[in-house]
Amino acid sequence: MHIVAIGGSDAGISAALRARELDPTVDVTVVVADAYPNYSICGIPYYFSGDVQPWQSLAHRTHADLEATGMRLQLNTLATRINPQARRLAVRDEHGESEIIYDELVVGTGALPSCAGIAGLGELGPDDGVHVIHSMGDTFALDAHLANRDPRTAIIIGAGYVGLEMAEGFRARGMNVTQLQRGPEVLSTLDPDLASIVHDELVEHGVDVRTHTVVKGVEKSSNGLVVHAEHHGEPVAHTADLVLAVVGVRPNTSLLETAGAQLGVGRAVVVDEQMRTGIPHVFAAGDGIVTHHRLLGVTYLPLGTTAHKQGRIAGENALGGAARFAGSVGTQVVKVFDVVAARTGLREHEARAAGHDPLTTQTVADDHKRYYPGAQSISIRITGDRQNGLLLGAQLVGRLGTETAKRVDTYAAALFAGLTVEQISDLDLSYTPPLGSPWDAVQTAAQTWTRTHHTTGGTA
């Protein structure tokens, strides 16, 4: 039995680890396009901030750790074609083309940085001072730029998770950072009322944040790189030594598409809950596939946590198992300087689009008893369904040290279990004055929702 996984990131490695864990006799090969298997891509911004040194620390496991599990790594090897009939995978490495015979294949080719239709992004690259940040190769290219040319000004196009983390990284290096955001507020995954707290934190730390700024193109000039944009419809231009584009990703599906896989939402590869692609003996996992979501059905929501789970399931099922992905609820968290922003489930407009009759309330509650030193407030938005009272989503923003990142997990567990907002108050949560309240902030926010719901005539 030979299981082949394509991709050295979360999905591919998780599949390989799971297969070897369940059956230490199974032959497992992981085909990795570069020389950096199992690197924590989420950690790259902390390399640039100087928090993580050297870059080798970013490996979840070293090459030796991985080989010690009994898997074989085929590095610097690009998978070029799947032949499902013959169960052969064509690959290319420095020695040329060859084929790998597999019994079961797990494809974890992930996603690629999007250019979001911005002119020039496709043509300009690291040598021109224009960067993306999606692989260790991107990391080395940016690192070389910073080391060799000492840029003092940077424009970050995008204000999502990576964009915000990189703003922090560049500021930690003393660079001037201009952050351009298409929408009305940074961190468009949160409601603006909460994202504005993150915006304030960026400004507090010297980031020049420009919202409502739709980037049209990037070009080189004698003064540096010029980013052309529209701000409320008016043309504007920003100039800097360096441009970093972090405007989302698109699933990297060419390999599976050519092999006959179906594309679905977000042009991601369709799989079932067992990570089967429909092509015999071919599984897929990670950022290249659709995401089964407990509240939305099938969507596209690429996240590292999800890739780990999907990879684990693909690995188990490649071995003959019948594990099922229980589904994402879209839990996410980001640290931006000293603020932590988290969400799980749906926001109001997402819930409405999914057929719910949502109600959203906002509460500010202390992380622990106010009388004990260091109490800080957490802002929490709760979205629930007016008709059946079900919890649909929660968003939280608090300062570092308020345990906001793990408070969102209580809501995530409640969403997983299908609890109502009112049942959040029934949960038996921990309390000691230095770390909580008899009604935890999580519950205070739920009680605000319930009170508003009753006041506004909900039927639950």
Next chain:
Amino acid sequence: MHIVAIGGSDAGISAALRARELDPTVDVTVVVADAYPNYSICGIPYYFSGDVQPWQSLAHRTHADLEATGMRLQLNTLATRINPQARRLAVRDEHGESEIIYDELVVGTGALPSCAGIAGLGELGPDDGVHVIHSMGDTFALDAHLANRDPRTAIIIGAGYVGLEMAEGFRARGMNVTQLQRGPEVLSTLDPDLASIVHDELVEHGVDVRTHTVVKGVEKSSNGLVVHAEHHGEPVAHTADLVLAVVGVRPNTSLLETAGAQLGVGRAVVVDEQMRTGIPHVFAAGDGIVTHHRLLGVTYLPLGTTAHKQGRIAGENALGGAARFAGSVGTQVVKVFDVVAARTGLREHEARAAGHDPLTTQTVADDHKRYYPGAQSISIRITGDRQNGLLLGAQLVGRLGTETAKRVDTYAAALFAGLTVEQISDLDLSYTPPLGSPWDAVQTAAQTWTRTHHTTGGTA
């Protein structure tokens, strides 16, 4: 409609607040034995450590806050007898005896410090340098002792939550502290393998911890207070300027018992899930009543969080509602110096006594990605049922800053929802490198359990 609540602590005040919240026209009186309604008894140790000053800060709400909700407070008033037939409550205050006519009564008389059969405890008091710590009166007595007599040495009998917090409080004042514990390890609510971490933290901070020390009696001598004990059966004596006895509580039931209420487990008053005592128009809540527990049925587990919930339900039902207490899962947390110890659900022996076939595993997992600065380990014990795979309990010990207090809440939510240990891995928990891992520590511990379970031939 006149609702009378007896008791100015969590249960009584919660009942009164809830009734006023639901019906701002209802007449609510709270009869409070002392002059300190709605004080945070859990916060008292932090007054002695100096973290909380002045003592008035310990009030969850001020007298004015409470009256602003529309409730009437009758302070320094002892409830002496319930006449259920006439719906009259006899009370005594400085003006003598009188009666209050009620429509519905909520009794929240709480618990009293236990003497645990220790000779002398019943006779010696604050004037002798022997203290308990259960009310603001106790707090003032201890405060006066510390201020007027400047004791340099203290013996704390007991090493539960309050005992450990008071050890920290006394050490913060530079006192020498000897902590005597009956059992083999401090914090007997945790398995010794985890409680030993707390023990080490106490020793690290200069507390002289004596386990296996069964206290027999306390007496005054010319050298100070002498505590006589047996250590592994051998008589030992410890001498100090001050003795603090924190050896548990017993339900304060005399009022309800006299009125005809039934006593159950732990000699606490029996109530149903609606907080009805069986005596017409008499509800009860808090540390004086039995605890409905989702895993144990009915037990006695007095906790502030539970008293708040029970009080809220009693208040709603006194008003004619039919709210039900969803049940405790026994979630608890304590901070001891820089360590946080938490638990929820059952430990192995408790699970076995409740008819389960438990398996317990221990895991050490990082609070966040090791490559990001400041990562620290959390020790986690998971107890699950071998037969059906259900999660039965979790215990966690980590350092301050590891979000251990809110990580236990994920397990608490899982217990509430009746998840299996394996389903913990399915939860969509938050991840960012500075605050978590793609598989959170909570999930890593669950996966250890599942692996062990499969290896040892579990049937789930």
